[in-house]
Amino acid sequence: MDTFVQQLINGLNIGAIYALIALGYTMVYGILRLINFAHGDVYMVGAFAGYFLAHQFALAANPTAGGLAIVMLGSMIIAALVGMSIERFAYRPVRKYSRMTTLIMAIGVSLLIENLFVAQIGAAPRAFPDFLGSQSEPPFQLFGNAAISKAQIVIFAVSLGLMLLLQWVVYRTKVGTAMRAVSFNLNSAKLMGINTDAIIALTFAIGSALAAAAGILTAQYNPNIDPLMGILTGLKAFVAAVLGGIGNIPGAVLGGLLIGAAETFVVGYGQSIGIASTYRDAVAFAILILVLLLRPSGLLGSTVQEKV
């Protein structure tokens, strides 16, 4: 039983990270119908921005929770700027062309960011400073053997807070209304006097900031950061977005948590039903395929009837 609870905590923990990244995918897709392949790399950029900020301002030497907050805020701003420039200089010029073109552009941007980072700082993993001290402190015992570490609690709390904030922005503010309008119909929104370019840029900024937050949070739990860390995590987060119903914000959160939990449970219990832990990375994709076959618009997505 305590093993089960432990696996659940682990799964939801990694799932919360997937969810934060998935939000960026889903928001951009909702507005531009674009799979932003570079989003996983923005997550990586966020983690590295935090790393360099921490070392630049000597926060790494004297790590505190306050330091973590500053670093996280700083890296979210940097990632937001990166996301906006990607949109402005790479996606906007090709927005009028076919979807294929924008997708290739996204792949190109992703490759460029990865290769640039590898060429500039090398692919060797770096250690992100441990702000919470959770790596030296013993974890909190829940009951039996189940334990939860400080980093895990912070990941849950911060990601939940950010998701609620996003929900509030999208559904309770004027900007959020504009975002929903643009995602509903870009041209009509334009006709209604919404500055669609600004809204799109804002969407990229928000999504990228969330990815950066995910990068910093995950680095508190797994301090190993490297320039290629965004590829696999990004892909799985995208799968999470599709699973929940792409374009749907609560769906992305649900999808993220589900993928995280499923992966952990396959590792923990897969053996007893004949799935080796070696299939862990295939699980996300297998679930995705199954869901798409049974419910092509994802768990919470609404089916859109194409009009002629």
Added chain:
Amino acid sequence: MPTYAKRLLGIFIALLLLYIGDALTSRDGLFGFGIPYYYAEILALTGISVILAVSLNLITGFTGQFSIGHAGFMAVGAYSSVFLTVYCTESLELWLAGIIGQTAAQSLVFMGVIICGALSAAIAGLIVGIPSLRLRGDYLAIVTLGFAEIIRIVILNIDSVGGATGFRGAVSPWPGRLIIPAYADFMWIAALAVLTVVIIYNIVNSDIGRALVAIREDELAAEAMGINTTRYKVIAFVISSAFAGVAGVLFGHFRQFLHTNDFQFIRSIEIIIMIVLGGMGSITGSVLGAIVITFLPELLRKLPGNLYSYRLVIYSALVILIMLTRPQGVMGVKEFGISWLRRAQRRPVGDKPVGESSGVPIAEQIPPSAIDRDKEVRNQ
């Protein structure tokens, strides 16, 4: 010249070129001369790239279905065929060699192996295609990606094909050949590359091709015109997978070593970049793209010291630059050939009446697709 004589002449010239190419890249060379092995090797890899690019173009360029799992089907073809040659065909080959001689026996067996590789990739394509081609474009992209990853992970789990060490020959305790035979020489690769181009060209210019292009341009309209869109999409997908399988067979028997690291996500992306660069919906464009993308990274190796470490940055920046300046690719949907040159000579540019059908392939007659993507957004 009558048509059949033209054809015969063409075939003769093609065979002659093949022979010369084969001799030039072989160990002995042609009259003692040959091209450097390094370039010979890149040439062979280019041939394999051509097959991959042209076959992907059928599904992505002509049918408009975005597949990013082509490397997965290549892996299926490669691993299944190499499995056959390593574990199964040795005694058959020996027996055949006793009847028709060594070379003929090898060629015959290899032909069978190619067909098996193509078939297994086609079956994989069918399994992936039937359910997923009902999905909208972007979903298809991510499903094909997912399948390719699953295929890779499954292969990693099979010990008899080497797992994470790589597949070089029979793995103990299973008996078989210790080294993958080097069947795929320049002759095979070039011949199959040409064959692929010819077959895809003919498909595109057949009634199937017209249906596929109709699906690309407007799936709903195509459906309304009575085209069974799912059926045609599956057909295109299966054919495309089969050729990816052929490329895999050639790769395995050329490289004599298989490892799943060569069939990762990034490999599928590379193939997509080839067809995007050349122009989606242009076969000659794909050939051009395959040549450029296979040679470019090798040429970039010549960059001096500091720039060398930035060569992959330059490579990806080039991709972005092409997308920014010429998103339809170098060739767009046009084909490159003698008739194209002749037309360009005869008429000033921009004066081509639409619908003129004197040997102009159907794909060329259709204006560049979906430039205005607002249409798509509006439709949802």
Added chain:
Amino acid sequence: MKRILISLWLVVTLVISFGCERRGVDGTDGDSGPVRVGYYGDLTGATSSFGQSTKNGVDMAADEINKSGGINGRQIEIITEDDQGEPNKAATVVTKLINQDRVHALLGEVASSNTLAAAPKAQESRVPMITPSSTNPAVTQVGDYIFRVCFIDPFQGEVMAKFAANNLKAKRAAILYDFNSDYSRGLQQFFKKSFTALGGAVVEEKSYTQGDRDFSGQLTAIRSANPDVIYVPGYYGQVGVIANQTRQLGIKAPLLGGDGWDAPQLWELGGDALNGSYISNHYSVDDPSPSIQKFVADYRARYNVVPDALAALGYDAMKVLADAIRRAGTTDRQKLRDAIAQTKDFAGVTGLITINTERNAVKPAVVLRLASSRFVYETTIYPEGMAPPAGSPTGD
């Protein structure tokens, strides 16, 4: 039809534009001019930190030799090519190094899969190749021109199994390995074999891959199996994190590892959680022997980091090659190959290197204990048939 002809014509034009060369002419010049050594490795891919470390070691060895007058008066020229960690590219760049750059010998790859793809090219062209750190047994079985200066997976797996069973008196072991890495899988397999043969039981086996960010699922399962030791034959990037997450889950069993752990970053990633773990390695940075301390000091002065095992092996591979060229007195491929094969008791940074008839290096492994950011020498374990030199501590 014409389009096809044109495309064919294009290909042929390309072919001719590259020009032809005369076949059957051996490209090697005489015994003058610089000794060209080709190094290939992953410099831009996912495993580029390994490739870069090895390259650093190779470069440093070559510079040392060049500064002291070269080999028999000839300078060494290192020609480096990047294979991006892909086997296919590894084979292509080795073809380039052999046929375009006309190298006399090759050094390279860390990952056995890349070496396995490239080695047949070297064998075919009869160019001696020394791999610094490919540990899969199959690598040197490719042919008689392929050598290595590291020990092989079976030996390293056996070393740790012996140490766990005999020194730590462990009865129950769990294994957590990198599924995508043949190195990790090799160690996992041979550790299991030896440990079971010594009377122990492997109670849980879990895997991960290099892209994974979270290992808690595997570790929770391992925790419920209650092992005495956990064998983690992975690379430092993941291992540091695994150590951390192990302790966060409250698991107290010591972690055991291999040479893949050895890197300065391990301490930053794992911190105090690593204390009490043991690894098998090629050498110990803390070894007081003057030659090792000189190597460590020089490396630090040059690259500003502590050398890891890969750097040390790269350094040794270059030195072994240079030694063979010196003894052969020529870069003639056949003679050079024979000289490498006759390497005996070469005093490298990573121990005394003797090349055996399978072209593998026979050398002892050291077991190191991890304590407060240092590798502390614990014991040396010798391969079967190799007697420990008189006066040194014995392994078992």
